[in-house]
Amino acid sequence: MSKTLVLTKILLKNGGVSVKQSVKSGGINRNRQVLISLLVLAAFIPMILGIGQFTALVFDTLAMIGQQGIILALALPAAAFIIFFFGIAYIINTFYYSMDIESLLPLPLKPGEILSAKFAVVLVYEYLTESVFLVPILAVYGFRNGESAVFYIAAAAVLLLLPVIPLAAAAALDMVIMRFTNLAKKKDLFRNVGGVLAIFIALGTNFYIQRFATSTTDPARIMELLNEGDNSLVKLTSSFFPSTKLAVSSLVSDDMGKLLYLALFAAVTAAAYGVFLVLGRLLYFKGVIGVSETSSRRKALSSRELGKGTKASHVVYSYALKELRLLFRTPVYFLNCILMNFLWPLFLMLPFVAQPASPDNDLAQLLPYVRGAGAEPVIVLVFLAIGIFITASNMITSTAISREGRNLFFMKFIPVEYSKQLLGKVLSGAAMGVVGILIMVPVAVLLIGVKVHIAAIGLAASIPGIFFSSVLGLIIDVAMPKLNWDTEQKAVKQNFNGVIAIFGSMGLGALIVFAGVKLQLNLLSTALLLPLVFAAIDFALFRFLSGYGPKRLEELNC
Numbered sequence: 001m002s003k004t005l006v007l008t009k010i011l012l013k014n015g016g017v018s019v020k021q022s023v024k025s026g027g028i029n030r031n032r033q034v035l036i037s038l039l040v041l042a043a044f045i046p047m048i049l050g051i052g053q054f055t056a057l058v059f060d061t062l063a064m065i066g067q068q069g070i071i072l073a074l075a076l077p078a079a080a081f082i083i084f085f086f087g088i089a090y091i092i093n094t095f096y097y098s099m100d101i102e103s104l105l106p107l108p109l110k111p112g113e114i115l116s117a118k119f120a121v122v123l124v125y126e127y128l129t130e131s132v133f134l135v136p137i138l139a140v141y142g143f144r145n146g147e148s149a150v151f152y153i154a155a156a157a158v159l160l161l162l163p164v165i166p167l168a169a170a171a172a173l174d175m176v177i178m179r180f181t182n183l184a185k186k187k188d189l190f191r192n193v194g195g196v197l198a199i200f201i202a203l204g205t206n207f208y209i210q211r212f213a214t215s216t217t218d219p220a221r222i223m224e225l226l227n228e229g230d231n232s233l234v235k236l237t238s239s240f241f242p243s244t245k246l247a248v249s250s251l252v253s254d255d256m257g258k259l260l261y262l263a264l265f266a267a268v269t270a271a272a273y274g275v276f277l278v279l280g281r282l283l284y285f286k287g288v289i290g291v292s293e294t295s296s297r298r299k300a301l302s303s304r305e306l307g308k309g310t311k312a313s314h315v316v317y318s319y320a321l322k323e324l325r326l327l328f329r330t331p332v333y334f335l336n337c338i339l340m341n342f343l344w345p346l347f348l349m350l351p352f353v354a355q356p357a358s359p360d361n362d363l364a365q366l367l368p369y370v371r372g373a374g375a376e377p378v379i380v381l382v383f384l385a386i387g388i389f390i391t392a393s394n395m396i397t398s399t400a401i402s403r404e405g406r407n408l409f410f411m412k413f414i415p416v417e418y419s420k421q422l423l424g425k426v427l428s429g430a431a432m433g434v435v436g437i438l439i440m441v442p443v444a445v446l447l448i449g450v451k452v453h454i455a456a457i458g459l460a461a462s463i464p465g466i467f468f469s470s471v472l473g474l475i476i477d478v479a480m481p482k483l484n485w486d487t488e489q490k491a492v493k494q495n496f497n498g499v500i501a502i503f504g505s506m507g508l509g510a511l512i513v514f515a516g517v518k519l520q521l522n523l524l525s526t527a528l529l530l531p532l533v534f535a536a537i538d539f540a541l542f543r544f545l546s547g548y549g550p551k552r553l554e555e556l557n558c
Contacts, residue, residue: 002113004112004113004117004120007104007114007117008116011098011100012124047132048136051132051136052139055136055140055141056140056144059071059140060144068145069251071137071141072137072251073248075133075134076134076248077244079130079134080162080166082133083162083163083167084166084170087122087126087166088170090126090170091122092331093489094118094122094489095175095288096174097488097489098487111285112280112281115280119167122167130159130162130163131159134159135159138155138158150255151258155251158247158250158265164269164272165268165269168273168275168276171280172276175279178288179283179284246264249261315420316424316427319420319425320427322424323400323424323428326403327428330488333403336493337394337492340393340394341432341433342439344439376451376454377523378513378516378517379454379458380454380457380461380527381516381526381530383437384465385465385508385510385512386462386509387436387437387462387469389469389502389505390437391429391465391473392469392473392506393505394429395492395495397428397470397473398476398477398495398498398500400474401483401556402482402492403492405483406483408553417550418549419546419550426470433466433470434466438459441459457523460531461526463531464530467534467538468534469501471541472501472505473498474545476500476501478552478553480496481497482495
């Protein structure tokens with residue numbers, strides 16, 4: 001067995017916590033591990049089925065005009081962009097913040113073996129993400145189109161090869177940025193800046209491509225290709241994404257064409273991977289050396305400065321502030337828990353800003369509806385749902401106990417009641433959720449055309465939902481914390497508690513909007529009734545947390 005494969009298996013095993021270790025640490029026991037697996041599976045099954053049903057519906061419509069191949073021409077590039085964007089954070093976490101590189105360098109391993117093993121670890125996690133979206137699309141397309149066995153062989157190969165090029169591009173971007181941020185004395189600060197810069201470069205690239213695609217789309221050319229049939233539109237849509245054009249062609253061509261294009265796609269992928277290895281040898285090891293070192297500033301404080309720095313404040317406020325400072329100062333926590341609260345408004349703006357000014361674009365068609373009186377209750381419901389989702393997606397409370405890790409004894413020894421510590425953690429998560437929804441307000445008002453007073457009502461209505469998501473996430477993490485970890489990355493990125501909270505919030509948010517629309521609530525009922533309901537739920541949940549949390553924390557050992 002090659003050293004690369006052995007190292008990959010070791011890195012993957014170290015990414016999780018064994019059942020035996022979990023029980024010993026007071027963490028997840030066997031029954032809880034089974035429960036988590038079932039909950040995660042239950043969360044993904046409706047999404048997979050929904051994607052499959054939607055694909056079938058769209059296929060039947062497009063097949064009538066011979067353009068069913070456009071499904072693949074849109075799905076594969078979209079998956080590549082998702083992999084590239086999330087791959088930026090995965091690469092940084094796995095390559096730079098895993099803290100295992102100093103243990104690997106003295107071993108008899110070649111640079112290419114270390115790079116390949118770490119790349120394979122990220123690739124495995126991207127396969128899991130990719131399979132949720134692409135497998136149902138490819139399966140439905142192949143079945144409905146009556147494809148031969150060659151299609152399914154090509155589809156399996158495309159699934160394996162597709163993430164490589166986006167991840168190689170993400171890795172190259174990360175390595176260039178992190179190579180130079182490592183030169184600064186304040187490495188945590190500059191690594192945060194480097195991670196933010198990498199993400200914004202990815203967003204800028206996505207914006208440019210969307211803008212280019214929409215500006216170069218000629219309606220007359222589309223109609224000409226549409227009349228041709230035989231998947232002619234694939235030529236237009238796939239040309240916007242060169243890295244996936246060969247992959248799309250390998251699935252929509254005849255059997256011989258499938259094999260030819262698949263071979264070309266494999267060759268391009270191998271070349272991209274080779275470039276990654278070359279850049280890795282040049283940049284990665286120079287950028288990762290000293291990754292665990294930090295600098296400190298020694299300064300003699302005057303009595304006035306000492307008094308100002310030790311000013312007394314409410315214990316809950318101080319504890320919440322301590323949590324937020326830790327989240328901002330730790331690069332992994334900053335990128336995964338803090339930065340996401342600021343990115344969601346960008347995700348909302350990007351599809352609209354990328355479109356050229358035109359009375360026929362999506363934004364122009366949306367404005368009359370948004371400004372209508374009948375849409376006001378729905379807008380308030382959407383604000384509430386977005387607030388719930390943003391708070392869950394920052395994973396601050398759903399990983400709050402897990403992040404304590406072996407330092408859990410700090411919670412036990414400090415002279416602060418457990419209930420107040422838990423409230424401080426809830427407030428830290430809720431505060432960032434409020435920041436996220438606050439950023440949404442000017443976006444909704446200035447870009448989408450929501451009336452100012454409706455946006456203000458939506459903001460106020462979202463606050464109880466934000467607290468609901470924050471308390472619920474902490475309850476989940478108190479019940480099933482992941483305490484046995486050796487890097488901050490594992491406490492956040494490899495913690496199923498965050499996944500449970502995110503998908504639970506997505507389902508709840510969709511249910512709220514659906515129920516509000518079905519019940520046809522007016523603005524007054526929506527603005528008063530739903531917040532009151534959530535406030536009552538918040539009170540009940542926190543009462544439960546205040547009783548259950550201290551007992552559970554006493555049981556936990558680090």
